Each structure stands twice: as C-alpha cells, then as structure tokens.
Amino acid sequence: MGENLKVVRDATCTFCGCVCDDMHLTVDLDQKRIMKAENACILGKAWFREHGIEERPLALIGGRTATTEEAVEAAAQILAQARFPLIYGLSDTTCEAQRVAVAIADMIGGTVDTTTSVCHGPSGIAFEGVGESTASLGEIKNRADLVVFWGGNPAEAHPRLFSRYAVTPKGMFIPNGRKDRTVVLVDVRRTPSTPAADIFIQVKPRSDFEVLWALRALVKGRKVDPSIERRTGVSLAVLEDLVARMKSCRFGVFLFGMGLTMNRGRHFNSGALLALATDLNEFTHWVAKPVRGHGNVTGADNVVSWQTGFPFGVNFSRGYPRFNPGEFTSVDLLTRREADAALIIASDPADNFPKAAIEHLRRIPVITLDPKATPTTQLAQVAFTTATYGINVSGTVYRMDDVPITLRPAFESPYPSDEQVLTAIRDRVRALLGGNRLPAGAPVAAAS
C-alpha cells in the first residue's frame, strides 16, 4: 500500500440491489485501487478490489484501437442508419446515463429495454395487473416480524440483505433482532441461505404457483385437498401452519427472487405472490418486494418509467412510446432477428441470453459501453471503455426498494463516464438526423 491514501466514508457499493451506502473505502490514489472496503460483503469486497484502472484502449472500432471521438462518430453512424435499433442494459450505470439512453431511443425511433426484462420483468407485468403492497427496507428492518424469502438465495446473491435489513438487525419494533423474527425460506433446493431460516419449505420444481394459490385459498378460509402434497411436495399441514403464522404476525414481508420469474408461470407466479400479500392485508400488515440483482436496475425501471410511462421493453418507432413484453423485449427482438443494430450499456447479454439471441448479436453492428472486457464487448463493432459507476463516477442510483442514493466516487478514471459517451452519441445522432427521426407515414404537419 502506498503513502498517498484517501479514506472515503459512507461510499456506496453498486454490485447488487442492496446498494449498501455504509462502505468505508481506503483508496491508494497512486495505484488507483481500493485497498480496503470496510463493511462490504464478499461480493462488495470483490467489486471494489477488482475495479481498479485497467490498461485498456479508450475504444475499439472493429477490434482496432480508436479514440473516444472516433468511436462516437462510428456509433452515431450505426444508430442513425439503423431501421430497428435496440438499446439494452442500463442496470449498472447511473440514472443520469439511463436518461440519455432513453432520449437516444426516442430520437432514433428505436427500442429501449433493460436487464429487468430478463430479471423481474415478469414481476413488473404482475405489478400492473395485481398491484404492489410495498415498503422500504428500513420499514422491513424496523417492523417485520415474519419474513418469507421465496425463490431466492440471498446468502449468496445479496448477503447483507440478511444482516442489514431482514434477518438479524435490531429494529425500532424488533428490539431483539433475530429473536423477534420468524424467517421462512421457500425454494426448490437447499442453499447457503437455508440455515438462516426457522422454517424451510421445499417445493417441487414448477410448483410455486400451485403452492401460492393454495395459500390464498387457505387465507380466505377455503378448503384445500391434501393431495396438494403430491403435486407440490408441501403437505397441507405445513401450508396451514404457514397461513396461521402469516395471519397472526404484526408485519409480514415477502422478499421474492427469480425462482418465481425465470420459471414456468413467470408473471403468474409473481402475481400470485403479490395477490397473496394483498389478501393477507385483510388480517394484518403485509408487503412484498422483489429482490433485485444489479446495482441500479431499480433506477432503470424508474427512469424508463418517468420518461416513457413504462418500465422496460419500450418502442418508439411510431413516434410515441409503446410497451409490449414479448414484442419489444430484447430476447424476442434478437431471437426473431428483428433488431438491426444494438447499443448495449453496462450489460453482458452475450454471456447470459439464450443462444439464438446471442447468435443474432453476432450478425448485427453492436456498440458497447463497459469498464471491462466481456463476451459482449468482444463481439462489438464499437466498444467504449468507460469509468465504473460508484467507484469513479458520481450520480444517482436506486436501491431495490426505490430509495434513491447519491454515489460518492473513490478516485478518478482516465475513461469517460457512460453519461458522457451517451451524451456525445446523442448529440452526434441528432446532428446526423436533423432532430428526431419521424416514423414512416407520419402526418406532414408533424414534420413542421
């Protein structure tokens, strides 16, 4: 460790949706590295440790080193010439950058979609149909005496959700912390999260909806046949016991993961859980929150919603925003080979999209913004290296409970921020198009 050290107190970790804002970072300004991240979990420690400054070109065009300005020109040409471009990602960047990305989509008549569509997108669809009984993580910490984790593994994906908010911390009305809470975990397999639970309910794969619907019936006093156990792996007695606990707690919370959304049933599963929370409010206070993965995926939902009225999968090709999951979501646009160019910001679909979607990304011009080399930057025609949000870049991110938090960067980067690159692309595209691209067949009056 060098002598030119700086301590940044109450910095924010943007690895996951917990967005813990109590990090105390020791920064070596000569090496431009974070040497110590006090309060960070295992994931946060890796996040801070591994995001020093790497020796990478500012940009690559067709695999050749380029300046940022040259890459902006190349990216703008691609977007201005594309007929059905896709803008995707956005969950690991600031709200300020997200806002510019939506503006570009609007200007070029393209589609803007975020990693929400392959995360809690189905929950977003369910919110529209069923509604959401919600709370902040602070309320959960201070009030929840029954916590039900459903279809998730927070011990590995969101470690501090347990220690900071939902399992062990003492709260205003939970003075004894863990002793005052009953913790239930529902999953198809035992995970490192299981030991944290008082009650583990192991459901058969593809049975979440059936279990949730049976719980709804029991909450409403209806009869459920004991054969539910054969279908779901969960006995009627276990369900009745859970219902009794849920109706008699003071403040209950469902924290649900992608075991519901990435599974058969998708938004029906999320909707069933949200409806169960609503049902339980006839008896006591219940809330339900999706547990979010990326550091600012919740911000992406918020920004896209503010600007378009919809949270993800929004298309502007008619000159106004249209939302239609399945039509304007990235996996569908790529699998059906409809997108003819893609601007991918702070995301790596080439590492986790279905094979057919990745194959189409290889066919079309792709522009990436990412601090790291990834499978997606490797297939990109234009790849920008950008600074890391939260470590090098300030701005706003949203915690998984929709609470906005301002970032406190640790040290400067030689690379531009996503917002700077996107703003330059937006300005150049605007110059190339002479303003917003009008949809084919738009009334003449609209052009004046």
Added chain:
Amino acid sequence: MAEIMTLIGGRSSKQGTTLCASKLGAAYAEISSTLEMNVEDMARLGLSNNSKVRLRTPAGEAILRCKGRETKDLPPGILFMTYGPLSSQLMAGDTAGSGMPISKNLDVEVEPVRDENGP
C-alpha cells in the same frame, strides 16, 4: 444412457466474485462450467467429481464437469449450474410473450461423456 433431469440456473457467491475480476478469465470459465448433481444420480450414471457430462435441450447442448451434492442439499433429478456462456447454450429464445426466457427448471437430457483423457 441419457436421463432426463431438471436443471436450475442461478447465481453463486463464487460466480459473483469471479465475474468482478473478469468474465474472460479462467476462474469464471471454471465456475460457469461446473454442474452440481445429486451424488446418487452421479453414482447411477457412473460419474465421479470432475467427470464430464453432456446436457442437451431442444435449444442446444453443453459439456460441463460434475460436482457431487448430498441428497439433503440437492434432491435426485435436480441439477444446478451458474449462469454463463454454457447455460446460454441450453436456453430457448421463446419467452411466451413475456420477454423472459426460461432458465430455471429446464428439462435436460443428461449423458456421461467418456473421453480418453480421463473420466
């Protein structure tokens, strides 16, 4: 002989820490090409830790290395792997009009891979 089992894709803390370093590195490749499998299933298929196994779905196939899990941790017939380039090979692009491809509880054909370099 191939058997049909249920594959769950997901995250792990080791995957989370290795992806921070690099998604192009050996550690990430190793963690995302490891398949957790019930030990009784492995014994029946003649597999041991680190054996190669081929998974096949209508969308594609991938070869991974096995890691045994006791029945109390992973029931028979259930497989777990972390998301990454190989899980993508097995996922279909159809989202049933939702935007979300299915990546949990996939039916997969499981088949041991015998090669001359070992189990």
